[in-house]
Amino acid sequence: MLFWDDFSEGMFCGGGFSAYDLHVDCIPTSNVGSVFAGHKLLAIWRYPEDTRAVMREHGRELFVPPLTPKQVSALERACCVALAPPGSIYIFSGTNAHAVCNVGIGSPGGAGEAPPPSLVVSSYEAFVGLNRQHVDVLLDTCSRGACVGLDASDTDSDLEEFMEEVVDTAHSCQKRLRLGEVNEPEAVAEMLARVSEKSVRARRALAAGRDGKDSEASDSSGKENTEGMNLMCLQETKRQRRIVN
Numbered sequence: 001m002l003f004w005d006d007f008s009e010g011m012f013c014g015g016g017f018s019a020y021d022l023h024v025d026c027i028p029t030s031n032v033g034s035v036f037a038g039h040k041l042l043a044i045w046r047y048p049e050d051t052r053a054v055m056r057e058h059g060r061e062l063f064v065p066p067l068t069p070k071q072v073s074a075l076e077r078a079c080c081v082a083l084a085p086p087g088s089i090y091i092f093s094g095t096n097a098h099a100v101c102n103v104g105i106g107s108p109g110g111a112g113e114a115p116p117p118s119l120v121v122s123s124y125e126a127f128v129g130l131n132r133q134h135v136d137v138l139l140d141t142c143s144r145g146a147c148v149g150l151d152a153s154d155t156d157s158d159l160e161e162f163m164e165e166v167v168d169t170a171h172s173c174q175k176r177l178r179l180g181e182v183n184e185p186e187a188v189a190e191m192l193a194r195v196s197e198k199s200v201r202a203r204r205a206l207a208a209g210r211d212g213k214d215s216e217a218s219d220s221s222g223k224e225n226t227e228g229m230n231l232m233c234l235q236e237t238k239r240q241r242r243i244v245n
Helices: 051-059 069-076 132-144 155-178 185-198 200-210 220-240
Strands: 003-005 011-014 018-025 030-037 039-042 080-084 089-093 096-102 118-128
Touching: 003 155, 018 051, 030 039, 039 089, 039 118, 051 069, 080 089, 118 132, 132 155, 132 185, 155 185, 155 200, 185 200
Parallel strands: none
Antiparallel strands: 003 118, 011 118, 018 096, 030 089, 030 118, 039 080, 039 096
């Protein structure tokens, strides 16, 4: 795993037909959404061409009733429109343009009873796996310094902090690969090659690791202290980092 953020970025609560506008996340990760109450309607457009097109035409628009004819046409071009019921978990890439509309009803009652009104309550976690396309999108986004449809000034500092975490993780993966501690060595090796090819910062860090200049040579006590410090820094970075979603 190149990146995993199991620290919830906050709870999202809303009534019927409240919504989050059409956007692209500033941090290029996949999202793991959990719906605790109510129903959430999610529309996603394919990356990159359809995402760029719909962001140009409808970026930051709310897709709620009554929809305009142009919005209906845009939804017809979406690669997926899904209704997530209470108790469900769904995964999608935040680099795809997406829009959310909350449907303020709970689960249907028994004996044909109508579903009761309900707030929609959900939260998100985030990850980037070893899939080659996901890694390429991450690196391309970070190298551009801005996401599709977002002003660069909103994203540069967030991407900088995010890339620091990615490089640290890649460095750790390289050490684990060398020690035979990974379950999918070929996938990890390919990921490291892609990261090294497209990121100068990562290439230098990984080269330093291969040359024995990293903390691998430290004793067990030093290693534990380093890992503890890295964990504290990671937690502080997560606290400060703003993810748009």
